[in-house]
Amino acid sequence: MAPRKHVKTAKAKGSRPVIDPSNRVAKKRASGAxxxxxNGLLNVAVSESSELMKIAKQNSLQSPLLCLPPEIRNKIWRYALGGYQIDIRGHCSRSARKAPKxxxxxxxxxxxxxxxxxxxRPTFLLHKICRQMYVExxxxxxxLNTFTFNNVDTMDRWIKDRAPGQLRLVTSVDVPMEYMRLxxxxxxxxxxxxxxxxxxxxVDILVPYFSRYMSETLEESKARILRKIKEWEGEHVEVEWHWGPNGRPSALRYE
Incomplete structure (x- = not known):
């Protein structure tokens, strides 16, 4: 008797293996951003009935710092966070593929x-303590601070990394010489x-030296640069001269 050929049984279309529900792996949902x-700034608003609102109200009533009048708190914040020159610098890593940190x-x-x-040195981390302190x-x-940059690439990258809402808050910058040329x-x-x-x-104090015309004196070059900046940025903008990345204060000041 000839051997029978093995006949494959056709699977029903759309059939799936039955999985025991008890064997499923429970995955936690990743907390979203x-x-x-x-404008890119955090939205710290919460509903009145939420647990987070209860915590916020409790903080405002029980914290010795947050219980102070707003005028006094604002003076404390300004003293702790303002009046600094923040020097931004690009640090190149060993790997050339990575962008400078x-x-x-x-x-x-x-x-x-x-x-x-x-x-x-201040750490500028007060805003991470609670919602109310973040807002304030x-x-x-x-x-309240002046931002300086060691070169044009650093300044370009810092601007690119900032949210529009953060850029709107910037009031004072010291500009590298090459950036001013561009x-x-x-x-x-x-x-x-x-x-x-x-x-x-x-403005870097060397800019008037290297950008003056043949017949210009140094003072005339400074005055021309001042007029141009005022024309482009507005008469309300104050222009000062600084000494390179280290920002040595200059006695020359134009308002």
Whole structure:
């Protein structure tokens, strides 16, 4: 008798293996990113009936700091977070594929390097303590300090990494010499377009030396640069001269 051929049984279309529900792996949902406003800033609003609102109210009533009047709290925040020069620098890693990491250092305004040995650098982390402190302190980091940059690439990248809402809060910057050259040639946007709240622009003291015309004196070159910046940015913007990345204060000041 000839051997029978093995006949494959056709599976029903759409049939799936039965899985025992008890064998399923329970996966936790990944917590999503915190909600943000359209300008990129965190949206810390919560509903009145939520547990987070209960915690916020409890903090405002029981915390000795948050119980203070708003005027006193604001003075404390300004003292702790304002009056600094924040020096942004690009740090190149060993791997050339990685973009330079942006680091920052701080020092009181109108001071020179090195700072005193006992100087305690601020961490600017008050806004991470609770929702109320985030609302009250996070804008002050940008509005009360001057940002400086060691080169044009660092400044471009720092601007690119900021949310629109953060850029609107910036009031004072010290601009690298190369960035100012590109700015005058039209290869960089106006500062009022990048920083709508800008009030002060620091120009490298070497810019008038290297950008003056053949027949110009140094003072005439400074005056021309001042007029151009005022014309582009507005008469309300204050222009000062600074000494390179280290920001040595200059006696020359134009308002």
């Amino acid at each position: 915190p909600p943000k406003h359209k 942006l680091l920052f250092d701080t020092r009181p305004m109108a001071t020179r390097y090195p700072v005193q040995w006992n100087y305690i 302190t996070s804008p002050l980091i940008y509005t 700015y005058h040639l039209g290869f960089r946007k106006k500062f009022c377009a990048k920083f709508p709240g800008i009030k002060r622009i620091g």
